[in-house]
Amino acid sequence: MSKNISVSLHHITRVEGHGNIVLDVKNGTIEKLQWQVPEAPRFFEAMLKGRDYNELRPITSRICGICSIGHSLASLKATEDALNVEISKQSALFRRLAINGENMQSHILHVGYLAAPDLFGVGSVFPLVGSKHQDTLLKIVKLHRLSNEMSDLICGRTTHPIRLVVGGFSLLPTKKQLIKLKEDLHLAIKTSQDVANVVSTVANNFPNFSRETEYIALKSDDEYAFYDGKIASTDTGIHSDPKKYESVMQEYVVPQSTAKYAKHNRESYMVGALARFNLNSSQLHPIAKQVAKMFNLKSINFNPFMNNVAQLVEFVHNIEDSILLIDKLTNNGVKPERPVKAKKTSGRGVGIVEVPRGILVHDYSIKNQKCVEANCVIPTNQNHANIQKDMEKLVPQIMDKPQKEIELNLEMLVRAYDPCISCSTHYLDVKFVDS
């Protein structure tokens, strides 16, 4: 069949940051198919040059508005690793709460506000107001509010956290506040199950698509890894030295993108909720497992559209996990603690955490308390190549469909990755010339 298609989707909507899709089909042959990232580069690496180690966290937080807590934690872990700062057990528990809060906020925002409109056949959540889905929408808003309130409580603010500082926290919530939060989290489990139920009724609107690829995420013996763990791949297993992350995450520049691309064992790999699920699903908490079952999500799943479902599963897991964390914290009583001081003034440190969109690495070299070299590997960067490869497989399968549908499918694919494009252009690895 010969067909001409010309798709140019400029600035994909309902994603964070700017991305374009260019598709040019002549006589049934794909002449051009490109996932472009035109976002203005922000040169964060240059900003860090000469900065005091205490300033790296607040500056790198500004890489991304959605996962600023994740960037903050990766930054602190890298700084603390470099300067030999060992945070208290209590601080580590609070940081896990912080990462749960952000993951919840980001996932419910993505599933509820950004991806759901496609499933309900509308252009945004606004038309859902007053529709038969209003009740579900209000539940989503409630869960989103709770996630933000949780981050406000633990981090001082949900976007660009304040309380997260080198060595611990600048201020801690009180026991009373934590107990109130726990009550709210308990109520949220039921609410999120309700939302999952509704989403499961429209889940068949996710295209049935599959492409075998490599998944990379943190893995830990103790828990479904977010805050701590080792780099693991579905292809190559565990890579135990975090400082050698670059041998796994191999980044390269392409002309259509101000963000870099990455590959490892194959020509592309995927990170994020689905990658974590594929690697760690046995460690999910019980109700999260039930939700996965509801959607028949099993590892290893090769359908990128199911990333949305994996996010929903993780959302429930984060709630269950937070309740357990609060129990641990309140059982001990919240002790007033001052941030632990740095023992060294120079060194290199690597901080790796799982943020909503996948594995995130910050790598700093610090000399006399000042940053001299920095590198970060951003989740969305690691997904760009996989998005391109998915498109290359998806387009021939849907070429017969009307152009509108092709466009929608391509947009949905990009959205499924929940790309954080502003984030991915903000950090490109660089070695400073020592001045």
Added chain:
Amino acid sequence: MKQEIKTISQNEMGIFVNKLIQNDHYEVVGVKSKGERFVFDELEDANELRLDYDVTILPPKKYFLPQYEKLMDFDLKKNFDVKTKFDNKPRIIIGVHPYDIVALTQTDRVYLDDQKDDFYKKRRENTIIIGIDIQKVSERSFSASLGTHITDTGFDLMLTNLGNKYAITIGSQKGKLLLNQNASTDEATDDEIKKIAKIHIELPSKYKKKLKVTDENELSSLLVANYENALWEERSDRCLECSSCTMVCPTCYCYDVKDEVSLNLEDGTRLRTWDGCLLRDFTKVGSGEVFRDEIKDRYRHRFFRKGNYLTQRYGFIACVGCGRCSTACLPDIADPCDVINELHSFGGKGNKDKFFLKQQIDFLEKGTIHVPRKATITRIEKLTDSETLYEIELDDKKPLGHKPGQFVELSLFGIGEAPFGISTGPSQNSKFELVVRKVGNLTSKLATLKVGDSVGIRGPLGNGFDVKSLEGKHLLFVSGGTGIIPMRSLIEYCLDKKNRDKFKYIKILYGAKRPCEVLFQKEINEWEKCLDVSCRLTVDTCSGGECWVGSVGLITTLFPKLKVERIDPKNTIAIVIGPPVMYKFVIKCLQTLGVPEKNILVSLERRMKCGVGKCGHCQINGIYVCREGPVFNYADIKGLPEAFE
């Protein structure tokens, strides 16, 4: 006065406090630690109490004049729907130091004066104060110099730490009842009473900082003598203009009022919040003018308020020596002790009454001073491109009852309030007129209203013209720009058939920027028709196409003609209203004519926000324009450096 004194063991004291905390009737607050510092905060358990504190970050004024306080809720869906809710929660404050108690009694004088603030009053009535004698003197405090380190009034109960027990001095029936119902106490023995006295006597020796001037009259006169001292500028050069000094001050009480509307554009609240006279916008009016623009003047203003303006008004030094301001001031220039002692080294005696004006004030408004009355716009007439006349009628159909020269605060819910001089003469008619120039938010919004729309009115406020004093005199009205608006109120009164006989010749001088900005041309034509009335108009500039028969030139160019007319200066009263820059020049002309200073009346514009002498924004040195003004006798205020700049 002999006070009843009890004692209570440390242990019983804890039980007493916990009993109060467990009693749901009360909110119990006390001094708690916050890091290395102390704060008043709600108590969950008696063992949180830190009665050994030196000073708290904020004084307990936050319980009487909260940082943010809702004055009223309004509903914008309805035409005029206002609800006021008072904080009626009974509260017990434990651990108030004597200087903070003194500060509260000072604030009472302002907030519980002839225009009581109901919010403050309710909070005062519902609060029980349990004081504590100072155990640890704060580094920066000099309260002993001011005698505020101890007090025998202003509290319900006062604790003194005697080591193994507390002595409790009973200050009120309320306090006595509370103690009887909740604590087991003993009568204080003579020895114990002596011990309290000893503690009081020995306390001053623990202070590092001492004032060299402690008498209020001496301080007042020292300040006046040094009004122009270079010290103000030298110190204020380093000022960050953050007003932290006033925020933490127990005797500062100035506030700002703002309307906030929720995102549905339906519900809103009128909030008041602490304001500070060190902030530049403190004196900024709708037209953008800032009356105390230089930091030197704002810096000096704070000290003059403490040691002269309020001192002359109320008879006390409005500083209790707590030292909070000097702790809070980063460049360390705010310490009253340092400033006063430095002034002392310069010495000097000034007329301490100089910046203050004693005047009888009429207050007509009853009830809460904040809530406006509902009124309706009954007529709108566009006078010029920027000025519009609004005829307004109170919905209760009662006359406003104003004197010429008084003003009202006009409210538009969701936008705010602004003062306007009343433009019509007093009458039995329930309608009055305001003429409004479109300059800011409120006036822009007003421009969108229609006949039949509601507005809020507070007033009449301020001191108008003492019309009796004008009787039997020639009257010379001099107005520039929008000054004609309030002036019309007096002119109408004087030209009223009932009153015309009481006055001799009437001459009206009026200057506008351009012909198209001339207000009340119709009325002026009518006035001119009256016997013994002359009107002279001038414009600053007149461009080619404009039709104009009057003079061209500044208002001062009209005066030489008066000289020719041989007015009788000694028997003439001149009434001058115009933009701030006008006064200096016009007054000079009047003096040249030979009009005595005491025969010159002026009406001044400042940021009159509360209208009842509390919020502090309209002050000219020691006087409140909203209370003692806006009409003044020139002779009374010519000595105020801030009056005419």
Added chain:
Amino acid sequence: MKKPRVAFFDFASCEGCQLQIADLEEEILDLINIVDVVSFREVMKEHSDDYDIAIIEGSIMRPIDEGRLKEIRENAKILVALGACATIGGINKIRNQWTPSEVKKEVYGNYNLKGNDFFDVFQTKAVDEVVKVDYNIHGCPINRDEFKKVITSIAMGKNPEIPNYPVCVECKKNENICLFELGKFCLGPITRAGCNSICPTNGSPCDGCRGILKKPEVECINDILERYNLDYEEMKRRCNIYNYGKEVCK
């Protein structure tokens, strides 16, 4: 009264300020009741170039962005700068201490970027360095309450009141321990308030994200540094996190 039509646009930023609008939660329903949101790429597919109010997030970094912004200004009756990147340039200006070619070389190495618009950057500009800005909503990120205040003000036809006084005013009202007393350098005394002193309240010094109000006298700075035993270099560095090029101190 016709509802004003509102469009959101983003330039170089983390998009965290637009996220604050999504974070209004239930109140978003009120928002879309009082204004028609006609373009908001982050959360909606629909887009229209017919709008009254343009809300701009982000700094301007490239000729292609400058052109786009000028077009937006032409279309909009009211233009609002949203967040520090837009109002003052914010952290995007830190890189202005180097030339664009220096920065590009450091970041992309020797990779050939010639003729590629995406990579064509100039020195970071705030929105008002390119077009006229009617109102600023300051902060990194913006304060949701202030966003609401500005939007309700515009919808009611009044000028939003943005505080003209420093963060200390709010910090004092919040009864925080002054961070200088804790040995930290805080920009609160010279930074525009409106954030409700959120950073000091959470134990962290102010970094000046809402812009500098006043440049203090040298004597004043010296007094403070001496009184609290603080380092001049640290102060300089801290001042240029958000306010690079403002010359707060010499």
